[in-house]
Amino acid sequence: MSEQFTISPLTAVTVVVTTVCIYLTFIVLVRLLGSRSLTVMSSFDFACVVAFGAVLGRTALLAEPTLAIGVVALTTFFGMQGLLGLVSQHRRLDRLVNRAPxxxxxxxxxxxxxxxxxxxxxxxxxxxxxxxxxxxxxxxxxxxxxxxxxxxxxxxxxxxxxxxxxxxxxxxxx
Missing domain, CATH: 3.30.240.20 (bsu07140 like domains)
Incomplete structure (x- = not known):
């Protein structure tokens, strides 16, 4: 059971890098497909978003997720979301992530x-x-x-x- 609470430094770095990469890939895909892909959803769209989340989460957690890996991945996702919030305050940088109206x-x-x-x-x-x-x-x-x-x-x-x-x-x- 103790293996659920421990993580090697290399694994932690791998989780962070993987999570950042999958998060950035997600942002690029949403940017290419438009913000409508995540709003005003039909039931099919909702099912796709759930599947997106499963792929994002599973990729971030590597092959054998543990509690420690989950904590690192979740913290990285929240960190990336916070960074995105900071980026959105700067008009030029924000245009890289979000489309203009x-x-x-x-x-x-x-x-x-x-x-x-x-x-x-x-x-x-x-x-x-x-x-x-x-x-x-x-x-x-x-x-x-x-x-x-x-x-x-x-x-x-x-x-x-x-x-x-x-x-x-x-x-x-x-």
Whole structure:
């Protein structure tokens, strides 16, 4: 039983390096696939996220996990999450990890290139418009895919402070 509570320095370093690598791989994949892969989930999406977690955890814990290895891996995951929080406070560094909010609708027109880039279907925009209590796409001044994967809708004709849209990517190239 004592083997559950002990860990060699080499194993501890291996767990930390493995955990950092798998964490960074996860961030890169989420960045490539878009933040929507972890928000606004269907039951299939939820099952995939659980599987992601299992793969992340199992990889971080090496072949034969012990309590000590689990503690090191969990501490490393929390440390990486804390580091990510610090990075997000610096705009340039944050852009390496998180996508900028992206304009999906402008003046009642769908921006299809942006929707493709963000992996957002017309149905998702339609749902956001309905949630905003609007009745037609023409009623939408702006619809923005936020960093957290939700879609914000601003009514057409609303006076919008430019500061509110300063961080929003307006074209597929940005």
């Amino acid at each position: 992206l304009l999906l609708v402008r003046d009642g027109g769908l921006l299809h290139a942006n929707m493709r880039r963000a992996h957002v279907a017309e149905d998702e925009v339609r749902q956001a418009v309905r949630r905003a209590g609007l009745h037609t796409l023409r009623d939408v001044g702006y619809a923005v895919l936020e960093r957290n994967g939700t879609v914000s809708v601003i009514r057409a004709g609303a006076r919008v402070d430019p500061w509110l849209l300063a961080d929003v990517g307006t074209a597929a190239g940005r």
